[in-house]
Amino acid sequence: MTRIALEHLHKTYPRQAAPALERLSLEVEAHTLMALLGPSGSGKSTILKLIAGIEDPDQGDICFDGQSILRIPAHRRGAVLMFQKAYLFPFLSVADNIAFGLRAKGVNKATIQTEVQRMLDLVGLPEMAHRRPAQLSGGEQQRIALARALVVQPQVLMLDEPFSSLDPAVRQNLQEAVRRIQRELGITTILVTHDRSEALAMADQVALIEQGTLVAHAPPQQLYERPPHRQAARQMGIDTFLTGRVTGTTLQSQFGPLTVSETPGHGGEALYAIRPEHLRLGHEPGAHSLPVTVQSQIYRGDHVEVQVSLGETVLRVRTNEACWSNGKRVFLHLPPEHLFLLKLPGS
Amino acid sequence: MRVDRPTLRRWLMLTPALLVTGVLFGVSMYYGISQSLGYLPFIGATRVSLDAYASVLGGATPAGREFWAALGFSLWVTGISTLLSAVAALLLAVALSHRRRPAHQATLLALNANLALPHMVWAIALLLLLAQSGLIARIAAALGLIATPAEFPVLVRDQAGIGIILHYVSKEIPFLVLIVLAVLRTQGHAYAEVATTLGAGPWMRVWRVTLPLVWPGLSAGALLVFAFIFGAYEVPALLGVSYPRVLAVLALDYFLNADLNRRAEGMAISLIMTVVVVGLGLLVRRIDGSER
């Protein structure tokens, strides 16, 4: 199976000032699922188009298993794309849709028939061969699109927001199916998404893309729990940052002194972050607390999000109780073991 | 039966159009058929007969002698023009659909300008361009290919209907290109991209993806083109010869005759033309319907 290497990819679209990709390098190990996570317009989809050969890079190289593929025409690359819409050919039956890629290769009829049935079984729709695309639900259409992509045994499977137009229940169902099939076949897969939880749930590796550059990449748990720097931390939903000098285990933060368990090992400026679910609110001061004022609270079912002000700064805290009246002065507890160090910009 | 308000409102909105079309069209069909059967009570003719049809389809009258040749000529001119313009339009649209936007807009404009030009103007332009002393003959003479007009091939007012066919091919290509381009611009590219990543080369994309995608629009457009050419009078009258003539020219010639029998024959011919195109329309609908 295929290992993908993107090397210094650069792409600017005509009549657009900012480049869509700026010398981006990234490696995807064979058999793994890499999620590209980032806001819309960050260049994620461009990466897929370059790999598929629908677009050409201005500079840089793309290699499958160390071999450059830039000179191979798009239809011989074995890099299959799936989009938000299934794009099943409306004039073909489900079975003929799946068979499309095999017909392009000139595979014989008998093989096509068995392969199509095998794929229908694989995506869990064994009875659908003679349906028309219009007769299928959105989730079923995406399953057939997946079968159509997998039947050609592609080197790389690329998914461009394939779940984002589906209902939550269907979406989760399909996410699990894709993950199961990807593991089963061991096919190298790239998933483009702007949904953080989707990326974390599905990927072996998550790459954060912003404005055409790679911000960070790491396994999901590591990225979520220990994002390397402020930019990555923000994409992981963190908005509480503390800076200051550390002496011993005391951080002289902009809000006041706090105890930390992790120390930078130097006396200079340090940057710390803490996840919103690790912050706690209390009516009494504690050893590691700061006085704050409750601004507002939002009931979210499984938790309550409370916004508190600390001087000029507004922070979000996840709590389990909804008893924080607005304007009340309370205390924000920052457990030292959850304060972690971030890399400083430029270091 | 109770009619709810939205239903009532909907049919009220449709009434003017249905009424005008229905009355005008219905009245014309009623009087057309009556006249072809010789039934015109207000001039005292009340005997209903199929004489006009009999003499057109098999009689020894002038109409009967010319009808089958005219039908064949009409079908030849119409069929070949429709076929050529549909094939050319498909290929042109595929070639044009990939181009950049400014060029595309200029093309759209040029195509629409051609559509807006009346058929008579176009026919006259072709006449001046292709006649034996026309512009192209002059170019041929300047290149030393011919010396006198008589050496230039007869391309308009010719026996085979080449002038008429050239007219309709050049005038209907833009019409069909616009139909096909509209489909390709809205959904063609996504499907082409999917097909490419699945391993389809350029030709497979055209035959297996583009053609099926545009087929409903193209076949409906081609049917419209066929019906239009089959029934049109001006162009074959301007670019045709006196024999063979197309059915429309034959029908009008007879209809404008002072003799009432000739008029009935003219009317009968035009109604036979109607049966041919409506029958073809139903056939195409049926084939298209059974395919999906």
Add this chain to the structure above:
Amino acid sequence: MARNAEDKLVDGDGFSRWPAYLGYALLYLLLLGPVVGLVLYAGSTRWFFPDLLPVTWTFETFWRQLSNARTQQAIGTSLLLGGVVTLLALVIALPAARTLGLERFPGRSLVLLLLFLPTIVPPLATGMGLNIIFLRLGLAGSLAGVVLVHLIPVLPYTIFALIGVFVRYDEGYEQQARTLGAGPWRILWQVTLPLAGPGMAVAALFAFLVSWSQYVLTLLIGGGRVITLPMLLFAAVAGGNPATIAALALIFAGPPLLAIALAARALTERTTTVGQQY
């Protein structure tokens, strides 16, 4: 972004560039060649074979045709006829097209079939059928009669074009305006017309062109008394002077070309086209 993808499909892995260029060359030759010939002939005088270009250039024939009283009268008749037919067609077609474009209901395809039947049936047949009854009703030879008979081919194309407009029309804007307190007239002027106006203008334009180009129906119902520009042109072709024919043809082609130029923006920005035939 999509635009660039289009280019790539042609340039890299698919067809090379040249079929597209060849396609363009053929298309433009086809579209422009006859027009060039027409202009050359209209500006010529005593242009004999085998001269490649007219020896002397003159617009005299053109101006003579344009200042001719008969021509001017025919232009007036054609304009009046086209204007009245367009107005009537719009008023009749709008409610029907809105309903057909926005709603799906039982009987819809039957309604469409009836409304579009006149595009399939030869106008010759409808004109001949109406000829005798219009004579009896005193409508033959009158402008009113010709207006009525022009509606037969004009109406389906107007409805077709307007259905295209309303299929893409979102009624949500009107509902939004209603909830914001706008009355029916305010909604018509400030919501419906700005949204559907350009499409309606294009439909009106094509309605006018269908009427403007009509020959057979005018002949059958006008009976030689309603003289439109196509009648003059047809007579001129029988007469035979190429310069005169070309000049008259250019005059006949003028308004359509002018109208297309005016509607250029609307025509190139819409992805769909007016399926127009006449």
